Amino acid sequence: MFKLIHRQIIKELFHLFFLSLGCLLGIILLGRMLQLRDLLLAQNVGGGELMTLFIYLVPFFLLLLMPIASMLAVFLTFLRMSTDRELVALKANGVSLYQLLPAPLIFAILCTLGSLFVSYHGISWGMTHFKGTLLELVRSQTRLALQAGIFNQDFPGLTFYAHKVDEKTGDMEFVFVQDKRQKNITVNIVADKASVVTEVKQGALLISFKNGRIYRREGAKLDILQFGSYVIKLSLAQLFGSDYSPGERKASELSVAELRKLRADPNAFDDVDTKPSKVEVELAKRFALPAGCFVLSLFAMPIACIFQGLRQQWGLLISLGLFLVYYTMFSFGVSFGEAGTLSPQIGLWVPNVLFLLLFLVILQMAARERTIRFRPRLPRLRLRRAKS
Incomplete structure (x- = not known):
């Protein structure tokens, strides 16, 4: 029975994960498409070439989007189970919340491994091919123009x-x-x-x-x-006709091995000119964000369970709000790390540690069935508005 339950939960988790990731990628790439279109306005570039460039840009955004997509997947899955009273039925059959933990745990580990792969190899591979393809497009269009x-x-x-x-x-x-x-x-x-x-x-x-x-x-x-x-x-x-130069590489475009080499020798690459603090921040980010996939995935499970009677659209807003809190703390860590006022190893890992501690506390609350009910409060709010 437990294998069947975990299999179904993991199946739904990955379904919502890829759906959320696809929607988020679509929104970001749509904005990049307009930017690239303006960038390549002087060049006669077709839709097929633009799609190729977008594919190479995907790993660059995956590192940031995978934590929020994994959090959304776990939150919406367990929120649906709570709303449909599936969690109540499982508890009535002797299945505790702790026994449901292996499914999101396996999901979180797989998402973390995928994010680490993107962090180590995907970003450098994507940006190298993106710039190479961009230059080849310019060369071929130039050849056609002559x-x-x-x-x-x-x-x-x-x-x-x-x-x-x-x-x-x-x-x-x-x-x-x-x-x-x-x-x-x-x-x-x-x-x-x-x-x-x-x-x-x-x-x-x-x-x-x-x-x-x-x-x-x-x-x-x-x-x-x-x-x-x-x-x-x-x-x-x-x-x-812009300030963009494909010949300049930033720390965010390098692989982990190249970043470590650049940290050991700031003059290791001729085409990279960046501050040592940015290299340290980027190295910390390559490990902190994959760890964020693990922490946020687990954190979303008890959060979804303590909100009973909550519709999915409100759950989506709550999960996005919680991620905004996480990302704001993470951004402060990046800013302080680049300015040199705080070590990146501290500033970028504080959100992960804090949300992991919150996960342990809220998991105990959810296991003891301490929930926050929303349905009884909505009519009162409406009556107060009507009176006012």
């Missing part, structure tokens, strides 16, 4: 012309480029061959020229330089 025999001015400050363009490789022959990115200086480049290359680490688009000449005019002065190889570097932030 057509033979047509003057192209899509690049800011550059006028591009190629007599021949290979549609497959994007290699060009007999190339002319006029560069007016510097004030009062005009640079004309004439080359036999040219190609477009993207650099993921630099976050730049490189136009490589071979065998040509540079005519540099500044006022009445003209300089002529012959070269065998010459490269123009275009920042993708300029191409996007």
